[in-house]
Amino acid sequence: MIDATSFATSLQQAVDGRMLVHPRACEAYAIAGCTPKLVLSPASVEEASRTAQLIADEGESLVVRGAGTKSWRPPVPEAVFAVLDMTRCEGIVAHEPGDLTVTVRAGTKLAHLQSALSRHGQFLPCDAPFASHATIGGMLAAATSGSLTLRFGGIRDNTLGMRVALSDGTVAYSGSKVVKSVAGYDAYKLFIGSLGTLGVIGEATLKVAPLAAEDGLLAARFRSHRDAAGAAIDLARSNLFVWSASLHDGASTKRIDAIPAVASPNDWLLLVRCGGSPATVRRQIGGSARICKARGALELFEAPAREVGSIWAQVAELAGGAAYPVRDFVVAKFSTLPTASAELIDALLVAWPAAEIVAHPALGVAFAHAPVDRSSFDAARLSALWSSLKHREFNAAFLSAPPGISRGFTVPITAPIELQRRLKHALDPRGTFDPGRGAAGL
Amino acid sequence: MDAAFVERLRKIAGRRHVLSEAADLYGYESDASIDRSLPGAVVFPGSADEVAAIVAACNERGYPFVARGAGTGLSGGAVAESSALIIATARLRRILEIDPDNRLAVVEPGVPNAEIGAAARAYGLQYIPDPSSMAVCTIGGNIAENSGGLHCLAYGVTANHVLGVEVVTADGDTVRLGGRVADAPGYDLLGLFVGSEGTLGIVTKAVVRLTPLFETSRTMLAVYDSIEQASRAVSDIVAAGIIPGALEMMDRLTTIAVEESVHAGFPTDAAAILIIEVDGLIEGVEETSAAVRRACERGGAREVRTARTEEERDRIWRGRKEAFGAIGRLSPACYVQDGVVPRTRLPEMLREIADVSNRHGLRIANVFHAGDGNIHPLILFDSNQPAEVERAVVAGDEILAACVRRGGSISGEHGIGTEKRDCMTLQFGPADLALMARVKAVFNGRDLCNPLKMFPTSRRCGEGARKLASGKLSPAMSAAVGPAF
Numbered sequence: 021m022i023d024a025t026s027f028a029t030s031l032q033q034a035v036d037g038r039m040l041v042h043p044r045a046c047e048a049y050a051i052a053g054c055t056p057k058l059v060l061s062p063a064s065v066e067e068a069s070r071t072a073q074l075i076a077d078e079g080e081s082l083v084v085r086g087a088g089t090k091s092w093r094p095p096v097p098e099a100v101f102a103v104l105d106m107t108r109c110e111g112i113v114a115h116e117p118g119d120l121t122v123t124v125r126a127g128t129k130l131a132h133l134q135s136a137l138s139r140h141g142q143f144l145p146c147d148a149p150f151a152s153h154a155t156i157g158g159m160l161a162a163a164t165s166g167s168l169t170l171r172f173g174g175i176r177d178n179t180l181g182m183r184v185a186l187s188d189g190t191v192a193y194s195g196s197k198v199v200k201s202v203a204g205y206d207a208y209k210l211f212i213g214s215l216g217t218l219g220v221i222g223e224a225t226l227k228v229a230p231l232a233a234e235d236g237l238l239a240a241r242f243r244s245h246r247d248a249a250g251a252a253i254d255l256a257r258s259n260l261f262v263w264s265a266s267l268h269d270g271a272s273t274k275r276i277d278a279i280p281a282v283a284s285p286n287d288w289l290l291l292v293r294c295g296g297s298p299a300t301v302r303r304q305i306g307g308s309a310r311i312c313k314a315r316g317a318l319e320l321f322e323a324p325a326r327e328v329g330s331i332w333a334q335v336a337e338l339a340g341g342a343a344y345p346v347r348d349f350v351v352a353k354f355s356t357l358p359t360a361s362a363e364l365i366d367a368l369l370v371a372w373p374a375a376e377i378v379a380h381p382a383l384g385v386a387f388a389h390a391p392v393d394r395s396s397f398d399a400a401r402l403s404a405l406w407s408s409l410k411h412r413e414f415n416a417a418f419l420s421a422p423p424g425i426s427r428g429f430t431v432p433i434t435a436p437i438e439l440q441r442r443l444k445h446a447l448d449p450r451g452t453f454d455p456g457r458g459a460a461g462l
Numbered sequence: 463m464d465a466a467f468v469e470r471l472r473k474i475a476g477r478r479h480v481l482s483e484a485a486d487l488y489g490y491e492s493d494a495s496i497d498r499s500l501p502g503a504v505v506f507p508g509s510a511d512e513v514a515a516i517v518a519a520c521n522e523r524g525y526p527f528v529a530r531g532a533g534t535g536l537s538g539g540a541v542a543e544s545s546a547l548i549i550a551t552a553r554l555r556r557i558l559e560i561d562p563d564n565r566l567a568v569v570e571p572g573v574p575n576a577e578i579g580a581a582a583r584a585y586g587l588q589y590i591p592d593p594s595s596m597a598v599c600t601i602g603g604n605i606a607e608n609s610g611g612l613h614c615l616a617y618g619v620t621a622n623h624v625l626g627v628e629v630v631t632a633d634g635d636t637v638r639l640g641g642r643v644a645d646a647p648g649y650d651l652l653g654l655f656v657g658s659e660g661t662l663g664i665v666t667k668a669v670v671r672l673t674p675l676f677e678t679s680r681t682m683l684a685v686y687d688s689i690e691q692a693s694r695a696v697s698d699i700v701a702a703g704i705i706p707g708a709l710e711m712m713d714r715l716t717t718i719a720v721e722e723s724v725h726a727g728f729p730t731d732a733a734a735i736l737i738i739e740v741d742g743l744i745e746g747v748e749e750t751s752a753a754v755r756r757a758c759e760r761g762g763a764r765e766v767r768t769a770r771t772e773e774e775r776d777r778i779w780r781g782r783k784e785a786f787g788a789i790g791r792l793s794p795a796c797y798v799q800d801g802v803v804p805r806t807r808l809p810e811m812l813r814e815i816a817d818v819s820n821r822h823g824l825r826i827a828n829v830f831h832a833g834d835g836n837i838h839p840l841i842l843f844d845s846n847q848p849a850e851v852e853r854a855v856v857a858g859d860e861i862l863a864a865c866v867r868r869g870g871s872i873s874g875e876h877g878i879g880t881e882k883r884d885c886m887t888l889q890f891g892p893a894d895l896a897l898m899a900r901v902k903a904v905f906n907g908r909d910l911c912n913p914l915k916m917f918p919t920s921r922r923c924g925e926g927a928r929k930l931a932s933g934k935l936s937p938a939m940s941a942a943v944g945p946a947f
Contacts (some may be wrong), residue, residue: 113488116804118697118805119805142826143705163650177618178651182876184527186897189820192894192895193894196802196871197835198869198874199615199802199835200802200836200871200874202608202877202878203871203872203873203882203886203890204890204894207654209654210650210654213649229705230700230703230704241495256674256676259675297745297750298741298749300743300745300749300900304743305742332846352855355643357564357642357643358563358564359564368645383644384564403912413643415644434793435639435646435649435651436635436637436638439631441650447901
């Protein structure tokens with residue numbers, strides 16, 4: 021233990037003075053209403069590692085933060101000592117268009133990266149929500165992908181290597197900066213989806229893709245979500261290789277400008293995103309229309325190619341994203357087999373009638389969003405949903421929920437818990453990173 | 463291996479499924495790499511429970527063990543050092559389920575890669591990773607090595623196509639990592655496991671992703687008068703916004719060798735050729751192949767041919783797949799390297815390989831996955847000439863070091879195993895290796911599960927290969943290795 025003043029001085033030096041201590045200033049970095057005592061903003065992975073080590077040596081704890089879009093994600097901490105704000109550790113380190121790879125610092129905003137890549141006709145093939153402020157490090161820590169996973173894989177599939185900082189001051193690299201490498205363990209994958217509980221993601225090399233020569237979007241209105249989910253599964257099995265298929269209930273559809281609202285609030289809209297050469301997109305749209313009609317679509321609508329980008333930007337924010345601000349909405353994500361998507365939606369409609377539902381049936385994923393309002397949320401009913409699904413193959417997590425609501429709901433962990441605990445202990449022996457925040461109290 | 467332990471193995475797997483006589487063990491002393499070591503015994507378990515019982519028995523007695531699929535590995539991953547027990551997956555070869563609507567298959571580890579594809583085809587689906595040894599190499603081995611293949615450029619490697627595994631851990635516990643359903647809570651142990659070269663446990667079941675078959679594929683051959691132009695065309699194609707299904711390159715030494723043995727129709731007077739495959743919907747393939755042709759011609763291709771018939775296409779690919787075998791016949795021995803550079807650095811890397819070749823007075827043939835920047839220089843040498851062996855090994859090291867200097871990797875798909883463990887320090891610093899060691903200790907603290915692999919010993923890069931090559935390489939070996947690449 022060192023005295024408080026010299027501890028503060030060391031921390032201040034570690035982040036070159038970018039430290040907040042005033043409660044007012046720290047409030048903006050609160051985690052689920054808990055204001056940290058300190059906010060430290062390192063500008064590099066080395067600074068992050070030095071900071072983490074100082075805090076670990078004092079036996080204190082640290083919450084790593086990007087844009088703060090998961091600040092209300094349960095389980096939430098009871099107290100927060102320090103927040104490591106990574107937004108100053110930002111910028112593109114290297115981008116060689118001919119290599120289709122980009123290396124970025126963790127605090128780089130997705131929107132900033134996409135706009136830099138687009139100048140070279142490329143993009144990170146990931147329509148993660150909160151696009152305007154989400155950071156790459158945050159997306160990696162939460163393993164946030166979007167509906168484009170159908171065509172391009174998730175963020176994990178597009179990550180090639182990473183520099184991470186551990187609580188003992190280690191800065192280590194694993195993976196590589198090239199599109200193909202099998203040298204050593206892909207230890208970096210452990211940090212993807214780790215919710216910041218193993219260490220700090222400092223820098224990542226990502227695989228990028230060429231922008232499509234042409235974009236396409238087909239909207240199909242269905243009376244029943246079962247038919248729409250069936251159409252999405254048929255699309256994914258077909259050789260059309262569409263980019264994604266996103267299913268929206270009536271309330272969610274209303275939030276998309278430029279798409280005619282469905283006539284009946286009970287109707288569902290399946291949005292099929294296409295991309296490729298112009299002739300490929302024509303075939304994808306035509307083929308998707310046939311598949312949707314065969315599954316009973318009531319009406320089809322094709323968006324003009326020039327509007328696809330802006331429409332999709334809105335669609336992406338409807339899957340646990342900015343359309344449902346984290347302070348105002350309870351948001352949960354459910355994953356099951358694609359063929360069980362319809363049944364999952366059935367259960368949600370019964371258990372959580374106030375929720376707006378957006379699903380990616382070909383991926384087996386559904387999001388439910390409901391206002392933070394006791395009347396919209398019946399704990400007993402949701403418990404029943406949890407338990408009705410418990411014996412089937414599924415995963416579920418709140419992405420955002422006040423502590424009072426999420427308490428008592430736990431999701432069974434299928435992963436070997438003992439190995440997970442040993443891993444946490446091996447990489448973060450003093451439990452410095454976000455104690456209690458990982459799955460099952462990791 | 464003592465008799466009592468062998469008897470215990472027989473009790474677990476059945477009398478017929480254990481080999482312990484030296485004469486029977488020689489077939490298992492090597493994989494397709496240059497390393498070899500006689501195992502203590504070989505056991506062929508018939509179920510996941512038997513695998514778990516065998517691993518538990520090894521733990522009890524402190525015996526090291528090594529999982530083995532088809533033995534096609536190219537880095538010594540399945541070589542049983544320390545007289546380890548080989549646990550062979552040959553009897554675990556059932557395809558348990560094809561679920562077409564959820565686009566997945568559940569298979570046992572000993573199923574050959576190509577059999578998954580064949581079973582999926584009936585449902586209009588395919589399994590994407592296609593290492594050249596796909597007819598025999600097993601999915602368990604593919605998962606251990608994170609295998610690539612010819613068509614990984616556009617669609618990813620094994621890690622991108624495995625959804626879950628059931629594993630017997632180094633301690634003998636049976637656990638599931640990942641699964642049919644996405645977003646499993648907790649750490650991505652599956653992501654760590656794929657490519658861990660059998661050092662973290664043994665796969666007993668795998669859930670793999672299936673992908674719809676392409677409506678059509680078109681194979682093109684672009685012919686160049688200079689290696690420089692051909693290698694530049696690779697990044698020109700990609701920079702034009704095209705990601706072909708496959709993009710392969712062969713130099714003249716290779717095409718001559720291929721034409722002598724396979725007659726694929728490659729021009730033997732050209733400095734280099736590119737084989738480019740474009741797949742997808744018919745109309746899109748028309749457009750994309752026209753764009754590929756334009757990019758190749760702009761880059762100075764002397765000729766761009768399109769395979770007109772299925773037979774012509776097969777002939778081109780047969781020429782590519784058998785190239786290593788054909789080169790093996792040019793020389794008493796050959797030493798294949800596997801490194802990666804960013805694809806925009808291919809032209810300078812190929813110049814450097816030519817310099818290495820001149821400097822050491824050794825012929826080096828190049829046939830490789832150009833689209834990924836994954837080079838496979840084949841260094842031809844005479845294993846009866848110790849000085850030449852030495853030069854071949856040094857040349858290999860220099861090429862790997864040059865890959866790392868250009869921001870690349872010491873292995874794109876063959877793995878580290880025993881062959882390259884002492885080269886890990888070229889690419890990774892002490893802190894990087896220490897992180898890997900900490901992770902390994904979580905799973906395999908006693909180092910009984912595929913011991914000594916992947917991590918550097920006290921030797922320096924190339925010493926292991928030098929020792930082996932000087933004593934053990936035979937002319938037969940290079941021919942035997944050939945078809946596996």
